[in-house]
Amino acid sequence: MSRGTIVDIANELKISPSTVSRALRDHPDISKKTKHRVIETAERLDYFPDSLAQGLKSRKTNTIGIIVPEIRHHYFSSAISGIEEVTYRSDFTIMVCQSNEDYQREEINLRALVSNRMAGLLISISQTTTSGGHFDILRRRGIPIVFFDRINDSIEGSQVIVNDYQGAFDAASHLAERGYKRIAHIAGPSTISIGRNRFLGYRDALEQHDLPFSSELVVEGGFRENDGKVGINKLLSLSKKPDAVFAVNDPVAIGAYSVLKERKFKIPDDIALVGFSNNPISALLEPPLTTVNQPSYEIGKTAASLLLEQIHSEEKHPVPVIKEYQTQLIIRKSS
Amino acid sequence: MSRGTIVDIANELKISPSTVSRALRDHPDISKKTKHRVIETAERLDYFPDSLAQGLKSRKTNTIGIIVPEIRHHYFSSAISGIEEVTYRSDFTIMVCQSNEDYQREEINLRALVSNRMAGLLISISQTTTSGGHFDILRRRGIPIVFFDRINDSIEGSQVIVNDYQGAFDAASHLAERGYKRIAHIAGPSTISIGRNRFLGYRDALEQHDLPFSSELVVEGGFRENDGKVGINKLLSLSKKPDAVFAVNDPVAIGAYSVLKERKFKIPDDIALVGFSNNPISALLEPPLTTVNQPSYEIGKTAASLLLEQIHSEEKHPVPVIKEYQTQLIIRKSS
C-alpha cells in the first residue's frame, strides 16, 4: 500500500519539504532543474497531493455542497449535471445529498457538509422546510449559499429561479383562452415559494379571464408523481368535475395523466392537462403534454457559476444576487 | 466569522484538548459532568467537528467517490439516489463526478477523488474506456472499488451487474417468437461489457430461432438518445428494411422511437421496437415500449452496501464479489 508524501520526495532528493512543495506548485523561486527532479520523483513515488492536508492548512476546500430533495427526479439530476459541468472546469468537486423532502434530513446533510468544510452550498429546499434557521451556521461561517428552484426567503442568499408566477399565469391563461371553464389546479405546498407563486399565477389568470375562483378546484399536495394521482382522484370525485387541470409540475402532471388514462378519460377532450417543467418525457406522451419550460441544466450551470463567483469574491458577505430565467409555455396536444 | 475548535472549548473550560476530544466522542473514561460541560460549551461556541482534520489524523475519510458517464441519465441518477440512500445511513457522503463518456475525464475525476482520500469508489465506466490501467492507483492505495452496470474486466474489483446476455436473448427471442424475420440491433460499443453481452444475447437468440444473422442489421453506436437516431436512420436506408429493432438501452430505443414517429412509421406494425432498462418513460409512450427491466435504484443500493462492507473489512485486499441481478422482459405494445 504505497504512500508517497512530500516528505518522502524531499528525503529521496535530500532537499527540504518546502522546496518540494514549491516545486510542485511551480513557484518561480525554484530552479528548473530542481523542479524537474521533483516532478520525476513524485511520479516515481506515486505521489498524490492530499486535499485534506491542503484544506486543513489553507482553511478552505474545493468542495461544493449540493442538497436536493431527490437526486433521481429529472429536474434535479439535470441541474446537478449542469452544476458538475461548471465545477469540474474550476477544479471543484461536488458532494451531493438528498433531503428526501424531509426538513430534518436536510439539516443533517447540512451539518455533514459544514463538517467537510465545503466552500459553498447549492440547495433546493425540501417541501417540509418552512423556516431557514438551520442556514444560520453558514452565515456565521461565511459560507456562501445559492438557492435554486425552491428558495427560502427567511435567509439571505443568492437565488436562481424562474418566473414561476408568470409561467403559471401563462399556463392557466392558455387554458382559459382555449375555452375551458372549470380549470382546476393541483398545487404544491403553499409554504414553498414555487408552490405559492404558481398558485398565485393560476388564481390571477382566472380572475383576468373572468372565471370564478373556486377553492374546491384547488387541491394542495407535494411535488411527486403520487401527489398528482391523489390530486386528480380528488378532483374526479367532485360532483362538478373540472374540464382542465393545471399541475404544479411535470411529475404531478404525469401522475394525473396516468390516472386519467387508466380511468379512460380522453385528454384533452374530457379533461385538458398542463404541466410545468418540460421534462423530456412530456413531449413523448400521447398526447404530448403542454407544459412550461424551465431550463434545469442551464439553471444548474448558472447557480454553480454564481456560487463560484461568491467563493472567489473578496467580500466576506457578498451581496446576494437574484437571477430569474424566463419560462416559456410549450403548447402541445394535451390542452 | 465564528470558528470554535476543540482547543477553544478546552481553553474555555480550563481542561485539555484531549479531554474535550474524548468527551465529544463519548469516551467511557470521561466523567458525566465533564461531558455535559463540554457538550454545553461546544454548542455555545458553535463547534463543528472538522472532517478534514479527522481525516488527516486517522488517514481515512467518510467519503465515497462516484463516477458515472452522465448524471442526468435516468439510469444513473436513479442508481446515485440508491447509493446516497445507503451511504447516508452510514454517515458517509458522496462525491459525484461525471465522465461525459470520456476516458480522459474519467481519469481526471479519479485523481481528484484519490486526492480527496475517498474511502472507496463506485463507478460505471465511460464508453471510451477500454483499458483499466488508471485504476491501478486504487489497488496500490488499497482503495476498494465496485463497478456497476458497465464493468471493466482488466482490473480486479467487485461488480454489480445484470444478466445482460440473458436479457438481450429474451428480448430478441420475444421478437422472433412474435414472427418478426428481419430483426435488427442498434448496439452499444463492443468494447464495453454491456454492449458486447447484449449483442451476443441478440445474436444467439437469432440462431436459436433459425433466423440468419446479417451484419448489415447490426449498427454499432453509443448509449445515448442520439445514437438511436443515427442507428435507426442507417437501418431505414437499407434496401431491405428490418421489421423489428432491438436497442441496446432505452435512451437509444427512444431516439429510434422518435425518428420512427417523425417519419410516420407505425410501431409495431411497420417496425417493432424493444429497449433495455425500463426507464419510467418507456411505459408512458404510445404505444408503450417493450423493454427489459433493470432495477437501477436497487443496483445502486447494493453496490453501495457492497462497497461499505469492503471498506469496513479488515482485509487489505478483499476478495472481489460479483452480484448479478436477473432481468425481466416487460412486454408492452411496441412489439
Place this chain on the structure above:
DNA sequence: ATGAAAGCGCTAACAG
C-alpha cells in the same frame, strides 16, 4: 534558490 520551523484541528499513545 533553498531551508527551518510553526501550525492548521484533531486523536491516541503514554503517563500520571
Place this chain on the structure above:
DNA sequence: CTGTTAGCGCTTTCAT
C-alpha cells in the same frame, strides 16, 4: 479520570 506530547501532510513566513 485527565493531561502531555507527538504527528497526520501540507504551506508559509522568515531566515540565509
